[in-house]
Amino acid sequence: xxxxxxxxxxxxxxxxxxxxxxxxxxxxxxxxxxxxxxxxxxxxxxxxxxxxxxxxxxxxxxxxxxxxxxxxxxxxxxxxxxxxxxxxxxxxxxxxxxxxxxxxxxxxxxxxxxxxx
Numbered sequence: 002x003x004x005x006x007x008x009x010x011x012x013x014x015x016x017x018x019x020x021x022x023x024x025x026x027x028x029x030x031x032x033x034x035x036x037x038x039x040x041x042x043x044x045x046x047x048x049x050x051x052x053x054x055x056x057x058x059x060x061x062x063x064x065x066x067x068x069x070x071x072x073x074x075x076x077x078x079x080x081x082x083x084x085x086x087x088x089x090x091x092x093x094x095x096x097x098x099x100x101x102x103x104x105x106x107x108x109x110x111x112x113x114x115x116x117x118x
Contacts, residue, residue, distance in 0.1 A: 004036075011028045014051075015028045015029065017102035024106075028047055030046065031116075045117065054103075055103045055107055056103050057096060065087065
């Protein structure tokens with residue numbers, strides 16, 4: 002992927018409602034640093050943030066089943082729908098949380114070498 006394509010994917014992560022504010026800041030810092038002497042250092046920080054935030058599918062399932070997950074997802078029914086969607090995705094081979102932040106973050110992590118290059 003080109004840097005412009007990677008920046009577009011990073012924007013999708015940052016714009017996702019489920020994206021952690023600290024990760025948004027790391028993404029913005031990397032995007033601003035692309036093409037500068039600070040790009041690699043900003044990419045390293047963003048990658049570390051992505052590795053911390055991109056959630057495995059089993060983590061999503063466990064969280065959605067928890068009382069906190071029920072609150073975050075808007076109640077028992079919404080949390081149960083998330084569990085069902087995640088379990089269906091897992092059955093089809095998905096290994097990562099199905100939210101837009103995690104799915105796009107997974108793409109960025111798959112292109113770590115390009116981000117650091």
